[in-house]
Amino acid sequence: MIDGYDFAEVEARWQQRWAEWGTYEVDADDPRPPYYVLCMYPYPSGPAHQGHVRNYTLGDVLVRYRTMQGNAVLSPFGFDSFGLPAENAAIKGGAHPREHTEARIAELKSSVQRLGAVYDWRRELRSHDPEYMRWNQVIFTRLLDAGLAYRAEAPVNWCPGCQTVLANEQVLADGTCERSGDVVERRQLEQWFYRITRYADELLDALDGLDWPERVKTMQRNWIGRSSGARIALDVVDESGDAITAADGTPLRIEVYTTRPDTGFGMTYVVLAPENPLVRACTTPEHAGGVSELASRVAGESEVERLSTEGPLDKRGAATGSFCVNPFTGAPVPVYVADYVLADYGTGAIMAVPAEDARDFEFARAYGLPIVRTVQPPEDFAGGAYAGEGRKINSGFLDGLDVAAAKERAISWLEESGAGQRSVQYRLRDWLISRQRYWGCPIPVVYCPADGIVAVPDDQLPVLLPDDVEFLPTGESPLRSHAGFLHATCPRCGGPATRETDTMDTFVDSSWYFLRFCDPWDASAPVDDAAARHFMPVDRYIGGITHAILHLLYARFFTRALGDVGLAPTEIREPFAQLFTQGMIRLGGRAMSKSRGNVISPNEYFASVGADALRLYHLFVGPPVDDIDWTEQTDEIIDGCSRFLRRVWHVATAADGAEMADVVGATPEDPAGDASHATRWASGSAPDELALRRVTHQTIARVTAALERYSFNTAVADCMKLTNAIGAARRAGVAAPAVEDATDALVKLLAPFAPHIAAEAWERRRGGHVHGEPWPLADPTLLAEENVTMVIQVDGKLRDRVEVDAGIGEDEAIAAALSSPRVLELLGGSAPARVVVRPPRLVNVVR
């Protein structure tokens, strides 16, 4: 309760009304133009913390603003409800993951509703709902049919803490698990993949057209990592130069990938990754010991150890005893095995050019291999590998060319001679989606001794999770030890079969929920084409930058893949037209999060100052892209927001000027308030009716522009200024119509930010629902000032100001400046050397 405004009662009442009235329920046949605002659906970790409050406040501002602008705004909400923490809770013996999750959902939903954020709750989705699982599984089977899902053995990331494999995207740069922080191991395992690499080019190229933060686009570009160069097939020979043949009798060849085919003349050795299958055939008996020793050591190393640049290089490679013919020079060069070459990039083998590659240079020095420069370094070059521009040398037919031209010439030569061809490579790997965990969507296939991998037919979907499983972290899915789940019948032959017991990565769930929101009732398909065409793409997608690669890349892939397999409109390629990444909230220097245990609950603020004041704090404290720190000062700022709302309430509910004096700025000696102070809000001009109208319409224009560019902090600041101006105008006795119009505008402008108090104030003032009112339009004739303060500078320094007509001409402005006593004094009788005039803002007199 603040001064007659019972925020607890008012907020509860309006939240109930918005729900009952279905104000923010929108259908595809709504005649208003559609607009889709979406906050990334949350993992249900319990009651909301301030990070949630910030996220949903930002989204809610846009939902309410666009609605007042006349759009039918689709504003759905859901829960990313599968995932590890729930299962870990079950292992600890607390509760079944489903119960645990549903209790957390109830808590989070309740705090989101208490915030006054409005959603079309009819569309609520939860990843673990059987219907959602069904469609997730249908999508899997269609991707399987299309070759976009496949099972393969590959070197994969294994997290010992989570007891499951992970996608590349879930391993941090330091080689640890993004979830548990454990050091991730490499294992060679057969797993399920989604073929995201098929879309590598499109995912990369389409980034250019997206209205997304540049840093997110850059991160995705780096992640996809396209490079272009050539593949070259090298003949393998023994030390006397005779061809070595493979097991099948054909000549043995090593294929290498290089981005620098122009440096071919400098290739002085070749390196195979230890896991490259050609290692065995290339290794001579004398060298078998060294090679296998290296291979076994590398196999036992974690990714972190392997990527480490510490330690002596001579322990990290081994000669195989065989040679390759350099196709450029015709000379044999030795073949090595070394751990600095990765098996799963390019061809798993490289041509080493120590003069132009730093890693090759170090390795060559450690092993005493020759170094032949093929690019002339600049004169001041310090030595070592030179990867820069320059003229080709020691390179036969390439000599004299620059690097780019030589690269093209070399590729042409390779293609003509049949030794190689142009090639493009990506850093992006296919998305490993299987997880050896319980609390996820089962992968809907069975393994039949007769028919092999068989997808579960649609009429047997969804494959649901049995509830009676033992939660033991064994490294295998708990489903494997559930006989009823494991044993199945082959849908094709009817014989006994075993069910796949791995579940899908939870990022699969979040890769298409935004499409499902368009019509979550559709019982015939995961995505309703017409509804998706109507609402997609998401106009404003709001979330944290932590998802810059993972979720946002997967969702872009999924949207394309679903279109291409006929499960969504093919023309919808990009799911999120505009992305806004909000800053995180830090407490004690670290991101506020449940897992770190440093969360501040909004509940105490709901009780002490109300949802509106807390929302206002989050909007006002700084630009929404920036991180903010929760500090000792925070409570004081929140109190300041609460005080501001109280002033708004007084201004909006006071009946008339005389009565206003009781609430704002009145003293016994000065019952109308001190009018002289009112000059603050309209520099120099008297607080008259016209001035108040000008301030009102300037505020409308400024707040509207600010909303369009996410400058919510300045929008709130402008509302505060308008509130101060209305108070001052009342004290100065400005006529009621201008004051009432200004107050009406203020209440409407505040409606997206502080929806409850705005709704209550509007209902009392005008009746009806402020959020159903059209957004106020600024009157252009009132935006221009009549009189402005013109700045007079001498030599660029501010020396005087004069009030002038806004339409003042150049000559008049100069005359006004030159008649200023301050200017005359500084000129000391001499004429100015020059006068720069920018009416009506400024005159600069140059001496």
Add this chain to the structure above:
RNA sequence: GCCCGGAUGGCGGAAUGGCAGACGCGGCGGCCUCAAAAGCCGCUGUCCGAAAGGGCGUGCGGGUUCGAGUCCCGCUCCGGGCACCA
């Protein structure tokens, strides 16, 4: 190492190349009160000055310009991303 961001009062932050510090927090003073709280009114970058006024001032050093927080060049520090990807 490479690529992005950023640096403005005591604090959070404002400023299409044109009055630096909007708005708010904190602080100081005043009104109201027996008093306090709340509220309201004002002041609040810094130095010199009684004042008028002036000097200095947006991380550092240069430059462009009549004029630079803003543009350019070179640094420092902080934050983030990438980094045996051939």
